[in-house]
Amino acid sequence: MSATTASATPPRPAVLADEPQAARPGHAPVVEAVRLYIRNPAGMFGLVIFFCLVAATLIGPYLYPVDPFDIVGAPFTLPGGDPILGTDYLGRDVLAGLLHGGRASMTVGVVAAGITIFIGVTIGAFAGYFGDRTDALLMKVTEFFQVLPTLLFAMVLVTLFGQHLSITTIAIGIVSWPPAARLTRAEFLRIRGLDYVKAARAGGAGPLYLMGRVILPNAAPPIIVAATLAIGTAILFEGGLSFLGLGDPNVMSWGLMLGQNREYALDAWWTVLLPGGAIFLAVLAISLIGDAINDALNPRFRERH
Amino acid sequence: MKTLRPLLRAMLNSLGLLVAVVVLNFVLIHAAPGDPAQVIAGEMGGASPRIMAQIRAEYGLDRSEGAQLIDYLDKVAHGNLGFSFYFNEPVLRLVFSRLPATMLLILTALVLAVLIGAGLGIVSARRPHGLLNQIVSVISIAGYAAPVFWTGLMLLVLFASIWPVLPVAGMDDPAYPSTGLAHIADVAKHLVLPATTLAIVYVAQYSRFMRASMIEALQADYVRTARAKGLPERRVVLKHALRNALIPLVTIVGLQFGQIFAGAVLVETVFAWPGLGRLAFDSILRRDYPTLLGILLFSAILVIVANLITDVVYRVIDPRIRTGRA
Numbered sequence: 001m002s003a004t005t006a007s008a009t010p011p012r013p014a015v016l017a018d019e020p021q022a023a024r025p026g027h028a029p030v031v032e033a034v035r036l037y038i039r040n041p042a043g044m045f046g047l048v049i050f051f052c053l054v055a056a057t058l059i060g061p062y063l064y065p066v067d068p069f070d071i072v073g074a075p076f077t078l079p080g081g082d083p084i085l086g087t088d089y090l091g092r093d094v095l096a097g098l099l100h101g102g103r104a105s106m107t108v109g110v111v112a113a114g115i116t117i118f119i120g121v122t123i124g125a126f127a128g129y130f131g132d133r134t135d136a137l138l139m140k141v142t143e144f145f146q147v148l149p150t151l152l153f154a155m156v157l158v159t160l161f162g163q164h165l166s167i168t169t170i171a172i173g174i175v176s177w178p179p180a181a182r183l184t185r186a187e188f189l190r191i192r193g194l195d196y197v198k199a200a201r202a203g204g205a206g207p208l209y210l211m212g213r214v215i216l217p218n219a220a221p222p223i224i225v226a227a228t229l230a231i232g233t234a235i236l237f238e239g240g241l242s243f244l245g246l247g248d249p250n251v252m253s254w255g256l257m258l259g260q261n262r263e264y265a266l267d268a269w270w271t272v273l274l275p276g277g278a279i280f281l282a283v284l285a286i287s288l289i290g291d292a293i294n295d296a297l298n299p300r301f302r303e304r305h
Numbered sequence: 306m307k308t309l310r311p312l313l314r315a316m317l318n319s320l321g322l323l324v325a326v327v328v329l330n331f332v333l334i335h336a337a338p339g340d341p342a343q344v345i346a347g348e349m350g351g352a353s354p355r356i357m358a359q360i361r362a363e364y365g366l367d368r369s370e371g372a373q374l375i376d377y378l379d380k381v382a383h384g385n386l387g388f389s390f391y392f393n394e395p396v397l398r399l400v401f402s403r404l405p406a407t408m409l410l411i412l413t414a415l416v417l418a419v420l421i422g423a424g425l426g427i428v429s430a431r432r433p434h435g436l437l438n439q440i441v442s443v444i445s446i447a448g449y450a451a452p453v454f455w456t457g458l459m460l461l462v463l464f465a466s467i468w469p470v471l472p473v474a475g476m477d478d479p480a481y482p483s484t485g486l487a488h489i490a491d492v493a494k495h496l497v498l499p500a501t502t503l504a505i506v507y508v509a510q511y512s513r514f515m516r517a518s519m520i521e522a523l524q525a526d527y528v529r530t531a532r533a534k535g536l537p538e539r540r541v542v543l544k545h546a547l548r549n550a551l552i553p554l555v556t557i558v559g560l561q562f563g564q565i566f567a568g569a570v571l572v573e574t575v576f577a578w579p580g581l582g583r584l585a586f587d588s589i590l591r592r593d594y595p596t597l598l599g600i601l602l603f604s605a606i607l608v609i610v611a612n613l614i615t616d617v618v619y620r621v622i623d624p625r626i627r628t629g630r631a
Contacts (some may be wrong), residue, residue, distance in 0.1 A: 144325050146560075147612075149604045152585065153565030156601050159589055160337040160344070236452050240571055243454045243588055262575075264460065271464050274454030284450035291446070 036296035040156050042122035043292020049285035053278070057102030068252040076268045087266045088257070088271040098278055104253035108169050108238045109286075113230035115173025120180025121223060125211050127181070127190025135185070142178045150175040151240055158183065158246045165248040172237045180226050187219035220299035225290050232286035239279045253280050319609045323524050324378070330375050330598045335370065337594075342366055344594050346390055356390065386602065387595035391588070396599035400581065404603075406476055407580030409492075411569050413500040415558065418507035423554060425508070426515025427547065433520055435597040441512050448509025453568050457502040457575035464498060471497050474577040499576040503568050507561075511554060518553045522546040550625050559615025563608040 029148060037043050066072060071091040072083060078085035085095040127138035157171040189198060200214045235254075241247060242255025243262065254275040261271035336342050342360045360366070376444065379385075386396040429438040465473045472478065477491045522528065523546050531541045570582030577583065581600055588596035 007527075117497060132489075144322055147322050147326065147563070147605045147608050148601065149563035149567045149570075149608065151570060152601050152604055155570075155585065156333060156597055159592065160594070160595060162338070214579050232450065239452050240454060240567075241450075243571065244574060244589060246589065258455065258458075265458050265462055266465055272455070272462075273520055276452055276458065279455065280447075280451050284446065287446050287450055 033293075033296040037292050038164065040292040040295060042288050043295070046285040046288025048291065049281055053102060053282055053285065054106065054222055057099060057106055058241025059186060060099035061096075061103070064096060064099055066093045068092060068096040068100040070096075072096075076264075079270050085274060086270050088267070094257075094271060094274060097252055098254070098274060098297065101252045101254045101257055101275065102278060102282075104165060104248075104251050105235055105238055105255065106282070108165065108172070108253070109231040109235035109282070112169045112172035112176070112234035112237070113227055115170065116176040116230045116234070117180055117223065117227045119173065120177035120226075121184045121216075123177070124181040124186075125188055125216065128185035129207065129211050129215065131189070131191055131192075138181075139185070141183050144177045145175070148175070151237070154241060155244065155246060158241060163246055165251045165253075168238060168241055168246070168248065171241075172234050176230065176233060176237070180223070180230070183222055183226055184219060188215055188224060191215045191218050211262050222294075225297070227292045228286060228290035228293060232283040232290070235279060235282055235286075239276075312617065315613060319613060322609055323606065326602055327378055327381050328374065328601055330381075331374050333598065334594070335353040345387065376537055381602070382525060386599040389588070389593055389596045389599075391591040391593040392596065396595050399584065399596060400599055400603050402442060403579065403581045403584045406578060407566075407569055407573070407582060409496065410499055410503065410573065410578060410580060411565055413496060414503035414507065414569075415565065417500060417504040418511055419554070419558060421504070422508045422511025423515045423551075425512035426517075427519055427542070427550075428511070430516045430519030430523060431542070438516070445513040448505050451505070453506050454571040455503060455573055457499070457572055460498050460502055473498060476579050495578075499572050499578050502575070503565070503572045506568060507565065511558075514557060515550065515554055518550040519546060522550040525549070548622070552619065555618055555622065556615060559611050559618070562611035563604065566604050566607065 048107035066083070072093045073087050073091050075087060075089050075091040077087040077091070079084070079094070083093045083095055085093075085098070088094055088097070122140050123142065126207060127142075153175045154168075154171040157174065158168055161167050161171075188211070192210075197210060197214055200210055205214065238241040238247075238253060239255035239258060242253060244261040245259055247253060247256040247259050249256070258272055258279075261268065261275075265272045324460045334341050334344050341364070342357050345360050346356055358413065364376070364456065384397055386400070388394075389396050389399055392399055393487075425441050425444070429435070429441040432438060459474045464471045469607070472495045476495050477483070477488065478495075481491075483491050523542070525546070527549075528546050529540060531545045534540070536545075566582075569580065570585050572578065573580045573582030574586045581604070585597060587593075
């Protein structure tokens with residue numbers, strides 16, 4: 001960590017080191033972050049796995065056009081024959097399930113993470129920017145949502161409102177936003193008192209402009225990391241709900257494969273090992289990416305270790 | 306008195322949260338598509354007209370929703386969480402009968418996770434660039450990424466068909482009923498796999514967390530002072546640094562209680578552990594809404610209590626908070 005950080009000049013006062021990156025002009029911080037990311041082997045490894053998984057689930061179904069719900073052979077066909085990854089308890093092609101199912105699992109992950117971050121950032125931004133009573137009220141709401149065990153709350157929502165992929169996605173978003181709200185609030189509280197925000201306010205900027213265009217870009221690094229990790233959490237969530245039998249029975253997903261084959265795990269280990277392994281790989285890749293982004297965006301933190 | 310006041314405020318706050326959860330339960334019953342009576346009876350098995358009429362009368366479903374809400378709050382305050390038509394038992398009794406099994410599982414997993422996780426974290430913080438540190442990093446990321454129900458299922462397959470040394474289902478052996486010490490041993494044997502499965506996730510998180518806070522603590526001035534005055538390294542690490550590094554760990558353990566509970570739902574489902582999680586799973590299958598909502602409410606109470614306990618423990622181990630000189 002010697003040549004890359006901006007410490008070629010003599011040591012600067014600590015206060016300056018705390019100035020947010022965007023206070024400096026130009027795109028240098030982004031370029032710097034990308035350079036730091038590329039030099040992180042774990043992060044690159046995660047990125048490679050992630051791209052492979054995305055490619056497999058996007059292109060795979062075209063290269064291997066078998067309907068994951070079609071019965072293609074005898075139930076419990078061992079992997080290694082035809083079909084190559086065997087069949088499940090109904091005689092459905094496991095490879096087709098993995099390829100098609102990945103699409104649903106990844107989509108749920110990304111969309112649910114989007115909902116999580118959208119709700120969390122909105123609530124956190126208002127609480128942190130306005131402070132006082134707005135803050136107290138919004139933090140009460142956040143605290144209320146944190147008291148409900150997330151999975152159980154999502155289970156109740158899906159049971160009551162129907163087993164549909166869109167409902168699962170929304171339910172995951174609704175139960176997962178509080179940590180993102182707390183994070184955003186803390187960043188907004190810290191940044192709102194800094195000089196450049198005061199300057200923008202003195203220049204006549206309104207609250208929405210200040211929140212969205214001045215504070216948010218400077219609060220972005222931890223939010224980007226949280227958003228990345230939220231995708232992984234949402235994929236785990238979808239798996240858990242489907243595992244409990246709350247998946248959408250009409251859309252193949254990794255979780256649905258696990259949930260439907262669960263009872264036959266002892267007779268057909270591959271029907272649960274493979275979809276679970278796929279979830280594991282996806283979440284692992286996303287965690288590695290999230291950690292690497294974190295290290296790249298917070299070089300100071302990295303130096304300390 | 307001064308130390309009691311914040312605690313009193315925290316308890317009032319908890320009470321408010323509790324009422325909010327009850328209101329949410331009420332709103333959910335009424336917001337769900339279909340007739341609330343249908344929801345309360347549970348769709349599965351199609352409740353008979355007699356039961357439906359009984360529910361309508363008991364819950365006063367023909368009255369205004371405000372009146373119903375007040376009635377519902379009053380019921381819950383008196384410990385009436387509704388009646389499970391599937392299990393043919395009051396929900397509260399059902400929940401209490403399953404609570405001990407869940408608490409046994411959660412607390413065992415927590416103790417395992419804290420001991421192993423904190424241990425790994427402390428050891429790897431000593432040498433931030435060492436091999437052990439790398440191993441702990443790998444364990445913590447893999448432990449987070451592996452879905453808990455999948456780890457459980459794989460352990461189940463392993464111990465059921467390949468290496469059958471441990472029981473994989475239930476809490477005791479119904480074929481050989483035992484009492485006293487033999488029964489405790491039987492339960493302990495059944496507990497090994499579910500508790501290990503649940504603990505793995507948190508070993509991963511706690512080791513990582515503990516390492517970070519230990520590294521920070523070891524760089525603090527008071528550690529330098531302790532070393533400078535010639536204390537043995539062991540004492541510096543275990544007495545001076547550890548005490549401060551433990552504070553954040555206590556907080557996340559307490560605040561994550563809800564998550565651990567959710568993990569227990571999945572683990573209990575895998576290993577047929579007869580706790581609240583398994584009950585939640587069964588009530589989903591039967592569309593037994595009163596039981597499911599009762600468990601949601603009850604788990605919220607558990608989380609609130611866990612938060613209160615965290616608050617108290619936090620004050621005990623960190624005197625700075627007690628006197629408000631943070």
